[in-house]
Amino acid sequence: MPNKKQTLGEFIIENQSSFKYTSGELSRLINSIRLAAKVVNHEVNKAGLVDIIGAAGDTNIQGEDQQKLDVYANDKFIQTMTKRNIVCGIASEEEDDFITINSQDENHQNKYVVLIDPLDGSSNIDVNVSVGTIFSIYRRVTPVGTPVTMEDFLQKGNQQVAAGYVVYGTSTMLVYTTGDGVNGFTLNPAIGSFYLSHPNMQFPEDGTIYSVNEGNYVHFPLGIKKYIKYCQEEKDNRPYTSRYIGSLVSDFHRNMIKGGIYMYPKSYKAPNGKLRLLYECNPMAFLAEQANGKASDGYTRIMDIKPTELHQRVPFICGSKNMVEKAEEFMRDNVE
Ligand code: AHM
Ligand code: MG
Numbered sequence: 001m002p003n004k005k006q007t008l009g010e011f012i013i014e015n016q017s018s019f020k021y022t023s024g025e026l027s028r029l030i031n032s033i034r035l036a037a038k039v040v041n042h043e044v045n046k047a048g049l050v051d052i053i054g055a056a057g058d059t060n061i062q063g064e065d066q067q068k069l070d071v072y073a074n075d076k077f078i079q080t081m082t083k084r085n086i087v088c089g090i091a092s093e094e095e096d097d098f099i100t101i102n103s104q105d106e107n108h109q110n111k112y113v114v115l116i117d118p119l120d121g122s123s124n125i126d127v128n129v130s131v132g133t134i135f136s137i138y139r140r141v142t143p144v145g146t147p148v149t150m151e152d153f154l155q156k157g158n159q160q161v162a163a164g165y166v167v168y169g170t171s172t173m174l175v176y177t178t179g180d181g182v183n184g185f186t187l188n189p190a191i192g193s194f195y196l197s198h199p200n201m202q203f204p205e206d207g208t209i210y211s212v213n214e215g216n217y218v219h220f221p222l223g224i225k226k227y228i229k230y231c232q233e234e235k236d237n238r239p240y241t242s243r244y245i246g247s248l249v250s251d252f253h254r255n256m257i258k259g260g261i262y263m264y265p266k267s268y269k270a271p272n273g274k275l276r277l278l279y280e281c282n283p284m285a286f287l288a289e290q291a292n293g294k295a296s297d298g299y300t301r302i303m304d305i306k307p308t309e310l311h312q313r314v315p316f317i318c319g320s321k322n323m324v325e326k327a328e329e330f331m332r333d334n335v336e
Contacts, residue, residue, distance in 0.1 A: 008034055008174060008185045008194035015178070026137070026162060028086045029112055030176065033135055036080040037166040037174055038192060040073045040119070040133065044168045045189075047125050069125055070094060073118035073133060081114060088140055089113040089148035091310055093120075093279040098310065100147045108145060112161070113138050113152050117279040121247030130169035132249025136283035137162040153310060157282030157303030164287065165249045175201065175253070177290040182256075198257075203293035207259025207320040208237060211244045211251045219267030223298065223331035230330065248275065252284055252318065256291055261319035261327060265298065273297075273315035277307055281316045294324040298331040 006014075009031065016027045047069060074094040081087050082101055088110040091098040102108040117134040124131050138159055140152040164176025172187040174194050184198030210231045217225065231240045243260070245251050251262050266273045275281050285295030285302035295302040295318040305314060317327050 006196040008196070011183065011185070011196055015180075025086060025110070025112060026178070028084065029081070029114070029137065030162065030164075030178075032080045032084050032086060033077070033164075033166075034174060034194060036077045037133060037172070038187065039076050039080075041166070041168055041172045041187065041189075043072055043076075044069060044119075044125070044131065048128060068122075070119040070122040074116075077116055077118050077133070077135075086110060087112050087114050088144075089152055091115045091153050091278065093117040093276060093311070098148065098150070098153050111139050111144050113140055113148060115153060115278045115283075117276070120249055120280065121245075124245070124247050129245060130167055130247050130250040132168065132247060133166040134249060134280055134283050135164055136160055136278065136286070150310075153278065154307040156306055157277075157285055160282060160286045160303070163283035165252075165283070167249045167253050169250060169253075173197070173253070175287065177287055179286075179290065182287055182291040201256055201291050203256050203288065203291050203320045204259030205292065205320060206322045207255065207261065208240045209243050209255055209258055209260030210240050210263070210323075211242070211255060211260060211319075212263040212265070213244060213246065214242070216265075216267050216269070219269050220265050221267075221298075221331070221334075222336050223334040224263065224265045224327070226334055227327045227330040230326070248280060248284065252287075255319045256288075256293065259320045259323075261317065261323040263318075263327065264316045266315045270313070272313040274313060275316045277302070277305060277312045277314045278310060281314055281318075284316075284318055288318050292321065293319055294321045295319075296324055296328055298328060 012027045012030055074092055078090055088101055089098055115136040119131055120134055121131045138155050142149050142152055162178045166174045173184050175184040182201040184201050185194035186197040187194050255262055264273050264275050281302050288295045297315045317324055
């Protein structure tokens, strides 16, 4: 029986021995993400007060410039991981290039790189809708003690050591995997601790929710158009329910709990879709598979795609296994 009162800190320590490589480095890294998440959460929660306490571009009471929240989140996550000296490189959706850490120190032994989308769905902030942070962790492939190279970041998703997200919603949750299932922790804001609230999260094999920006319908590939029509057809347990928040983390989180499919297909406007393989799709795909779900670009398993550039985009279909397989079937049968 899972201990419902277990904090994330306790959980990390208790499960350290089940990690593939047990130097404690990965535990420290996840701990630093936990810490940065709490700081960002505090700031995100104040977003509605921005008109009162100052908007981005203003100067705050300490004389510091106010930052946009996505810039703030980016800085906080990077600072926390850099200062604690526990990674050798970071790539962020907010930065053009990857960041090399400690390249001057020949003795540094850090072996992990982190890829992060610090505040995904940030356009939702202005309207008080949930946003999230997504992270993905790999072991470097170049020798320890040397500066990281692009090769360390352009690894296939199936090489991920850990991945997760923070959802800043009605409550704030940190959900992550180290390849041994998915566990969710809810922040108690009064105490500032995350507690294990959702042990061993699983996508139901089937679901009744589909999440897609249907405003782009006319631009979608034929297979997706037909799959959407299938979702809307009056038959068996259909029509399904349509739910689209426009915040990947929140749409994924709901679908994992209730059973559903999320799609960001390619369109004529966005020939490779919108979402980023390294910062959004791979970590979500790892979580999905660890939770008995599936993630694909319509034809290929997301985690088997060999990345060619840091900010690469891919079409993304993710969620309950049977639903994703059905969508793939429509893609295969409707080649244009
Ligand atoms: P962002 O990284 O610029 O925030 O974009 C990613 C977000 C996802 O969270 C969300 O699912 C999607 O973009 C929504 O896009 P759209 O408004 O085109 O439907
Ligand atoms: Mg994003």
